[in-house]
Amino acid sequence: MKINSTNLAKADLLESESFIREYAEETANLSKKEAAHRISEIAAQAEVHPLQQWHPETEELLWAAKAAWRNSNRCIGRLHWRSLHLFDRRDITGTDEAYEALLEHLRFATNGGRIRSTISVFSNELQVLNPHLIRFAGFREADGSITGDPMLAGFTDFVLKLGWKPRRRGPFEFLPLVLQRQGEAPQLFELPNEPEVALRVPISHPELDFSPLGLQWHALPVISNMDLAFGGLRFHTAPFNGYYMGTEIGARNLSDVSRYNKLPEVARIMGLDTSRDRSLWRDRALVELNLAVLHSFDQAGVKMVDHHTASEQYLQFEALEARQQRETTGDWAWLVPPVSGSVSPLFHKEMRNLIKTPNYLMRDEPYPVKKTLNSRGCPFKK
Template sequence: MATTTSILHERIDFLTLYKKEMNQTEEWLKKRLEEAQHPDFILTTDELTYGARVAWRNSNKCIGRLFWNSLNVFDERQLLNEAEIYEALLNHIDFATNNGKIRPAITLFEPDRVRIWNHQLIRYAGYDMADGIVGDSDSLEFTKICESLGWRGARTHYDVLPLVIQVDDREPIFFDIPKERVLEVAITHPEYDFSRLNMKWYAVPIISSMRFNIAGTDFPAAPFNGWYMGTEIGARNLADTYRYNFLPKVAEAMGLDTTMNASLWKDRALVELNVAVLHSYKKAGVSIVDHHTAAQQFQLFQVQENKSNRNVTGNWVWLVPPLSPATTDLYHERIANTIKKPNYFYQQQPY
């Protein structure tokens, strides 16, 4: 099958950018552009590594792009056996976790034949029980998928879902993640007693449901991670009413008046829940960043990009933190939400 014009243009754009930023010669570019004309053109590991890092740099919804050039890239395109892919995913979890000193990483699998069904490599299950939802309500559908494949959870609030891997049109296979491979953090507060709430969260957010797009090629199986910003856990995962909905219980533990909105009990509980998350992760020695520091880091990223004569793009709605947004300079900025490639994009679920 001939290479389409649009794919060829994306290959040319990427290779030209690679030549410029990686200081390649004109001879190198000429040779690679000739090779790019062929349908079976394949990117090298070095090109993929650079492209994955630039995709992070181009990720408009990410506030943590200052560290884009530190992304560790694992090229596993040769793996087409489910058990071997599972081992590679465990290796990614181990490398990224690093005893709490989180390292940003991405693992790339064969673009046309491998899919990972999970939203994140580590994620809690959700069960729709007779007396309400147990666990993460955001995982209800995928938990049912896992159960249809034969998996059974313990029906607790924090059951780690299995990894579900599919190669070609074969039936997907699930693999349990050994408990010792998942680092979790118990959420406590330096002043209030939150022990009765039994809150915890996992250390590393490894997104596995997005496709990595580079030079006209989609990599549907490309799990990647940075580290958590505190509000992702404290203002969303544990606080959202449609997730774990802990704010009323936090307010009760703090002795707040929840009978009227004007007491601002939700605001006060939200702040202290976020204090607890940051306190707990730091106490456990697990990398995390508060939203004020993250906003300052994004400003440094903007300075760096301007010095490199690159326009910074971003999605304002995502960049502004969900807690006290007006206290960050980002709140007062307007950034063009222009999409650049390489990049990471949403994709249709495989189920």
């Protein structure tokens, strides 16, 4: 079919055609004739309205979101890509409505701890400025230290300048949601401190006394700073979640020296010699902190996967993809777990880091502050 448009990029139209053909082949929702007709519709729209993007049907959008998860090279949890639930919110135009829709997403996905993988897709007229829907603030103190999460210190500065009044300046204070409609000023919306919306999990150890640490984490990881990209389109406001892998919290969020940096405190509770590296105090403390995270989520009844199980599930995903004659691509540095990497079967695999579409693509933070460290993980794990 000949595609002709002076203002809409030819490459985008070719991508839309490729997407429709792939969608039709994989889902059987469209016959070859119907797929050809759909492609003609999109091309005709481009002729009449060359500055407008084509409008996917809800079923097309759902399949794109699922396939984007399947193609996410940094995600170890792709075995469950077909389970994704979609809230199509493209009809919402106001920030108040968007806020209520995001709360519905959080309630549905949290599900009392029985986490459901969920995505909400809005029009590009609306934007969520938070990098994650649920995160803890990082407050800068006069002595240069940070109370809370240093990775979110820049965003915390931003929301404070917007007028946020935190309940208190503790280490685990939920940040507000910041929503913006195109052409308007950003709006602050307080995240309800309710378990149905933002469930907290206190961190305890099955044998050691972790109570002096006062640790906790939130049950639901919802990324909101990645675009859903497919068919020549990019949806900038498409927050999505899966459930946590334990090491993301125990080996990164609570352990990284640039994050909560809790390993020295864990080591002291364990009575370890922290004066020399050869005592391997960091390694021993890291294992116990990760054990505590898994134990705590189990005690709270919140869904979580350990890194050994996740590695085996990735191999299952790879085998299923091979049966469909699809190559499994991956980013080795992100897929190998940050604890006991060499005992994961993924450590010994070669991977091709080829980016395919549909996919979830990172974008620069939309708020005007210096960009902080990127979080490790994957769309459905961080």
